[in-house]
Amino acid sequence: MANELTHLDHLGHAHMVDVSDKGVTKRSATARAVLSMKESTLTKVIEGGLPKGDVLATARIAGIQAAKKTSDLIPLCHPLMLTKVTVDISVISKNELEVLCTCSLSGKTGVEMEALTGASITALTLYDMCKAVDKGIVINNVSLLEKTGGKSGDWSSKNAEC
Known part of the structure; x- marks a missing residue:
């Protein structure tokens, strides 16, 4: 198995x-x-009624910053010169928000970890900004949706087997 995992010699x-x-x-x-x-x-998030200020803007900035700092957080990740990071936060039900983080570059290695880090830190920042009124917030389904480019080609969770 060691030779199947690229981060193991x-x-x-x-x-x-x-x-x-x-x-x-x-x-x-x-x-x-x-x-x-x-x-x-x-x-309260939508209407701006939380004491810490603009929750969505703060969370977006945190996600972008986190994506750019991924190699500082995950030991074997390469430092990357991302050319674009977007963080979108949407209401998907009466009690759920969805975070989507997309990262792009022209480079020699993929940006899956940067996108996952950006989505995760955005979600954690949303929790932090809202915990004063709701400590029971649950972060679910942190996952890669798709990736494009590179030697292994394109991949989508729509076509993946679990």
Whole structure:
């Protein structure tokens, strides 16, 4: 199994993957997170009725910043020069928000971890901004939705087997 996992050498030791011989390609990835909360909390988020200020703007900025700092948080990730990060937060039901984070670049390695980090930190920031009125918020379904580019090609969770 050690030779199937790219972050393990032939002895099974963790190492950073050498991407110096890989070609530069356009790459992107989109990840999501879903937050479930009380209806009254979601109403306060939408209407701006929370004491910490503009919850959605703060969470978006946090997600963008986190995506850019992924290699500082996850030890074997390469530092990447992202060319675009978007964070979209949408109401998907009377008590749920969906976070979508998309990262793009032209580079030698993918941006899945950056998208997942951005979605996760956006969700955690939303929790932090709302915890004064709702400590029971649940963050669910943090997952990669799709990725494009690179040697392994395009991938979508719509076609994935679990």
